[in-house]
Amino acid sequence: MMEKLYLIARIADTRVALRSRTIHSVVTVGTPVEVPAAPPHVAGLFALRSRVFTLIDPHVVIGLPAVPVVAGQRVIVIEVAEHGYALLADEIEDVCFIDAPETRIAGNLLPGWARVADAMIEHDGASLLVVDPSHLIHLPCLKAA
Amino acid sequence: MGRTDTAMDDLLNDFLAETAEILSDAGGAIVAWEADPADRAQLDAIFRLVHTIKGSSGFLALPRVTALAHAAEDALDQVRRGHRAADAALVSGVLAVIDRLNALCAALGQDGAEPVGDDGDVIGALAQQAAGAPAPVEVTGVRLRREEDIGADLNGWRSIRVPLPLLDSVMTGVTDIVLARNEFARMLRESGADSATIAAFERLSDSIAGMRQSVSQMRMQRIDKLFAPLPRIVRDLAQELGKKVAFQTSGGEVELDREMMENIRDPLIHIVRNAIDHGIETLDDRVAAGKDITATISVAARQSGNQIEIEVRDDGRGLSPDALVAKAIASRLLTAADARALSPREKLELIFRPGFSTAAKVTALSGRGVGMDIVKANVEKIGGIVELRNDEGRGLSILLRVPMTLTIISGLMVRAAGQYFAIPRGAVREILLESGDTVRVDRVGGSELATVRGEQFPLLRLETILGCERDSDDDADDRALVIVRPGQGQSYALSVAAIHDHEELVIKPAAPMIMATGLYAGTTLPDNGRPVLLLDVQGLLAVAGIDASEAGRSKDGLADAEADALATRNATQLLLFRDLNARVRGIRLSVIERVEDVPASALFESAGRVQAQIGEAIFPVHAAQPPAGEGNIKLLRLHDGRSVLCYPIAEVIDIVRLPDAIQPSPTPGLIAGVALIGGEPVELIDPFWLMEQQAVRSAPLPSREPLCHLADDHDGWGANFLAPILRGAGYRVTLAGEAADETPDLLLCLSDDGGVCDHAAGEVPVIRLRSSIEATAPDDQSVYRYDREALLAAMRRRVGGARP
Numbered sequence: 001m002m003e004k005l006y007l008i009a010r011i012a013d014t015r016v017a018l019r020s021r022t023i024h025s026v027v028t029v030g031t032p033v034e035v036p037a038a039p040p041h042v043a044g045l046f047a048l049r050s051r052v053f054t055l056i057d058p059h060v061v062i063g064l065p066a067v068p069v070v071a072g073q074r075v076i077v078i079e080v081a082e083h084g085y086a087l088l089a090d091e092i093e094d095v096c097f098i099d100a101p102e103t104r105i106a107g108n109l110l111p112g113w114a115r116v117a118d119a120m121i122e123h124d125g126a127s128l129l130v131v132d133p134s135h136l137i138h139l140p141c142l143k144a145a
Numbered sequence: 146m147g148r149t150d151t152a153m154d155d156l157l158n159d160f161l162a163e164t165a166e167i168l169s170d171a172g173g174a175i176v177a178w179e180a181d182p183a184d185r186a187q188l189d190a191i192f193r194l195v196h197t198i199k200g201s202s203g204f205l206a207l208p209r210v211t212a213l214a215h216a217a218e219d220a221l222d223q224v225r226r227g228h229r230a231a232d233a234a235l236v237s238g239v240l241a242v243i244d245r246l247n248a249l250c251a252a253l254g255q256d257g258a259e260p261v262g263d264d265g266d267v268i269g270a271l272a273q274q275a276a277g278a279p280a281p282v283e284v285t286g287v288r289l290r291r292e293e294d295i296g297a298d299l300n301g302w303r304s305i306r307v308p309l310p311l312l313d314s315v316m317t318g319v320t321d322i323v324l325a326r327n328e329f330a331r332m333l334r335e336s337g338a339d340s341a342t343i344a345a346f347e348r349l350s351d352s353i354a355g356m357r358q359s360v361s362q363m364r365m366q367r368i369d370k371l372f373a374p375l376p377r378i379v380r381d382l383a384q385e386l387g388k389k390v391a392f393q394t395s396g397g398e399v400e401l402d403r404e405m406m407e408n409i410r411d412p413l414i415h416i417v418r419n420a421i422d423h424g425i426e427t428l429d430d431r432v433a434a435g436k437d438i439t440a441t442i443s444v445a446a447r448q449s450g451n452q453i454e455i456e457v458r459d460d461g462r463g464l465s466p467d468a469l470v471a472k473a474i475a476s477r478l479l480t481a482a483d484a485r486a487l488s489p490r491e492k493l494e495l496i497f498r499p500g501f502s503t504a505a506k507v508t509a510l511s512g513r514g515v516g517m518d519i520v521k522a523n524v525e526k527i528g529g530i531v532e533l534r535n536d537e538g539r540g541l542s543i544l545l546r547v548p549m550t551l552t553i554i555s556g557l558m559v560r561a562a563g564q565y566f567a568i569p570r571g572a573v574r575e576i577l578l579e580s581g582d583t584v585r586v587d588r589v590g591g592s593e594l595a596t597v598r599g600e601q602f603p604l605l606r607l608e609t610i611l612g613c614e615r616d617s618d619d620d621a622d623d624r625a626l627v628i629v630r631p632g633q634g635q636s637y638a639l640s641v642a643a644i645h646d647h648e649e650l651v652i653k654p655a656a657p658m659i660m661a662t663g664l665y666a667g668t669t670l671p672d673n674g675r676p677v678l679l680l681d682v683q684g685l686l687a688v689a690g691i692d693a694s695e696a697g698r699s700k701d702g703l704a705d706a707e708a709d710a711l712a713t714r715n716a717t718q719l720l721l722f723r724d725l726n727a728r729v730r731g732i733r734l735s736v737i738e739r740v741e742d743v744p745a746s747a748l749f750e751s752a753g754r755v756q757a758q759i760g761e762a763i764f765p766v767h768a769a770q771p772p773a774g775e776g777n778i779k780l781l782r783l784h785d786g787r788s789v790l791c792y793p794i795a796e797v798i799d800i801v802r803l804p805d806a807i808q809p810s811p812t813p814g815l816i817a818g819v820a821l822i823g824g825e826p827v828e829l830i831d832p833f834w835l836m837e838q839q840a841v842r843s844a845p846l847p848s849r850e851p852l853c854h855l856a857d858d859h860d861g862w863g864a865n866f867l868a869p870i871l872r873g874a875g876y877r878v879t880l881a882g883e884a885a886d887e888t889p890d891l892l893l894c895l896s897d898d899g900g901v902c903d904h905a906a907g908e909v910p911v912i913r914l915r916s917s918i919e920a921t922a923p924d925d926q927s928v929y930r931y932d933r934e935a936l937l938a939a940m941r942r943r944v945g946g947a948r949p
Contacts (some may be wrong), residue, residue: 033676034564036611037662037688045655045668045676052668052676054656083656138658 006098010091012058017121017128024077026092032069041139043069043088053077053084058136062112080134087136098123102130160201161254162306167194168247172377175239182231192221207259210249216268217242238271309403312363319360320651324670326353331674354649368446369397371406375417375444382421389439390421396446401453405547412520416457416543417442424461424541428797432720433739438800449631449683458542464535466492473501493533497521548666558645562613567650567669567679568627575628576644584626595626595638602628602638603691610689616642631682635694652679663688717803721827722794725772732830734800738784745778757791765839766791783832790839851944852877854889857896874937890944910943
């Protein structure tokens with residue numbers, strides 16, 4: 001059943017359905033600690049129950065300008081390769097079972113989304129991109145400067 | 146019954162675990178002892194190890210193990226009592242016993258019972274040597290074995306074994322306790338608790354600190370353990386390959402997390418095996434390259450900031466980037482076009498490509514299907530890196546850098562750009578105020594330099610390296626300099642906005658994209674609950690692109706090292722070889738240009754002398770006749786700056802330092818003298834004499850050949866018979882009637898008429914040749930015309946000779 005469980009959220013200005021398998025929790029953060037000289041999508045570090053998490057700004061991963069982190073902002077905590085990350089979310093809507101099948105992506109996505117989106121799914125009369133959150137922690141390979 | 150069985154199983158398991166440990170220690174200790182048989186302490190240690198196995202196995206009724214241990218103990222005791230010499234045969238015998246014990250223990254572990262078998266071969270080999278040894282002689286002053294000094298060390302083995310996962314969970318638990326304590330401390334401060342509560346908390350805090358110290362020690366192990374099996378591996382492999390290797394380790398006291406240790410054990414062994422198999426040249430190649438015949442492999446560990454560095458260095462041939470590229474193209478890992486685009490560094494790193502092997506053919510020894518790619522992957526798995534430092538032709542050093550993450554370290558908290566960072570306390574040498582009297586900061590050509598009490602350090606500003614603005618709230622007068630020593634022989638000054646305090650920090654690895662900046666070694670959560678980045682003090686240097694090497698900054702010490710190196714270089718070295726008659730002889734290494742390996746058929750006899758064809762050239766050989774038979778022959782190529790002479794030998798043995806004491810030969814000859822080398826008399830070849838012999842017979846060109854005029858050559862004997870001989874001996878010849886523009890150096894008078902030579906002209910010396918063998922008068926200075934030797938000698942006397 002876990003396969004059918006999705007977290008509906010708005011990240012990087014887009015409503016998406018995140019596969020819940022990799023999602024740890026959804027929490028709020030205070031002011032993160034900056035990481036000087038880190039890649040642009042690293043929004044900082046924050047601690048949660050004596051663990052340090054790396055805050056990721058999906059806007060940058062998708063190719064949009066970075067957004068400032070506001071106190072009390074909600075983040076999606078995930079774990080990839082034994083490291084904890086948190087994705088900045090514009091808005092967390094709901095966690096729900098979606099029975100509809102995942103379908104092939106129709107249409108021409110922006111390159112940033114095309115890279116991270118796996119499929120599409122129909123929910124509540126809207127088409128949502130199905131995204132594996134672990135795809136959102138890595139920047140696309142930078143083109144040669 | 147069942148109870149007894151369980152108890153026995155426990156005992157057996159303990160025995161096996163303990164014995165495995167002892168055997169791995171013993172292997173290394175024995176090899177070390179073989180190198181220095183006079184090392185009594187080492188011998189005693191080995192004896193105790195074997196004695197321990199004998200004792201425990203007797204208790205468990207393992208007759209084969211007991212018998213083996215007993216045999217080894219017996220042999221070693223003989224040595225301890227001075228009844229037996231510690232030779233290579235004995236060492237091999239003891240090592241064979243240890244191998245057999247290892248095999249038995251493996252079987253025991255599997256089946257729970259000692260397999261049936263016969264160890265007579267191994268034990269017999271040890272005993273046999275004992276029989277052949279000279280009759281026991283009671284030596285006074287040799288300390289006999291005392292039971293108490295054996296017992297004392299047995300206590301060293303009093304320990305219990307704990308499964309690693311349990312240890313890990315204890316560690317995780319303590320880490321959580323420390324973090325909870327930190328959080329609790331912050332809450333206490335904020336709540337303004339009364340002093341009694343704070344005092345109680347302090348007590349708790351102290352005992353937690355003590356406990357976490359013990360727990361991290363539990364996980365730490367001296368890196369010695371990792372090095373223990375290496376001497377044996379080196380010895381066996383070097384012997385197998387016929388190479389001579391001196392193996393050294395250093396930094397064995399450095400401690401490393403057990404888990405890290407497990408992860409670098411195989412990579413380390415693989416690198417060492419590679420060094421012997423591929424890195425170290427064959428004996429002949431080493432001689433040809435002018436290197437010490439005994440190669441050196443050193444494994445050194447050191448703590449460098451928050452990392453442990455393990456360096457494996459060899460003085461072999463190093464890596465050849467071009468050969469690597471050729472190999473990669475040949476094995477289709479790379480196209481020629483791609484290869485051209487590679488930087489030298491990338492070429493070297495080809496060895497990390499999967500499916501790459503540097504050896505032209507994969508040998509059975511190091512080519513076990515494990516490549517450097519696996520080594521690299523294993524080290525990177527634990528957050529480490531592998532670095533190559535190549536000195537082509539002179540050696541390769543492979544550096545493993547493993548992080549100390551997942552450990553608790555003492556950290557110095559500093560502030561920069563309004564944010565806190567941690568610096569490992571171990572790397573901090575000194576903390577100073579930047580505006581203090583002892584510090585002078587100079588701007589030199591765009592970079593900054595801090596001079597502290599006459600010592601200069603490159604100055605890095607943390608904000609600049611991190612690419613941040615300075616915080617406007619920070620007071621420039623408060624800025625502090627942290628003198629950081631990231632590793633041996635490196636130091637620099639790090640300028641920070643302020644120093645905060647010291648704290649015990651639990652270090653966790655940061656996310657890969659943060660580690661990739663090279664600036665940070667991990668993250669930590671101090672008391673205030675806000676994450677802090679731990680700076681990678683070595684990485685800061687790399688990012689700043691600064692050479693922080695202390696070399697050349699402080700002059701003393703360095704000069705000594707250079708003087709030592711010079712002295713070593715100046716010491717005369719002697720090449721020991723076995724000649725064709727199986728005698729061991731020596732010759733100064735400096736006169737040998739190279740060692741040639743040629744087929745016996747390349748040597749031929751011509752004009753009464755043996756010559757060798759090497760490549761396109763023909764060289765004289767010092768030999769009475771060409772060697773009989775097939776196969777290859779080795780030639781020492783001697784070079785005196787002008788001419789070359791080859792000296793045939795059977796094999797190269799070693800290069801040693803020429804002893805000061807040489808017993809010279811009474812008469813000049815092939816042997817210049819005899820010297821004692823390793824207790825054996827060795828004849829030293831006299832290269833001067835060899836070359837002298839050679840020079841008399843061959844013909845290098847003198848700068849100017851003396852002119853010899855033949856007078857009264859009425860019958861053409863002079864022109865036809867004598868002139869070719871003279872030309873061959875290095876004279877120019879003019880005949881009667883030939884107009885000579887220059888005055889001859891010598892006049893040869895061929896008229897046979899009683900000593901009158903009317904061609905005598907001024908200062909030119911004259912030699913008269915006579916046709917009779919007997920001299921006609923007692924004071925006759927003439928030379929019989931067919932006495933070639935006498936004639937040439939007389940000519941040499943007159944003009945100084947066409948050649949020496």
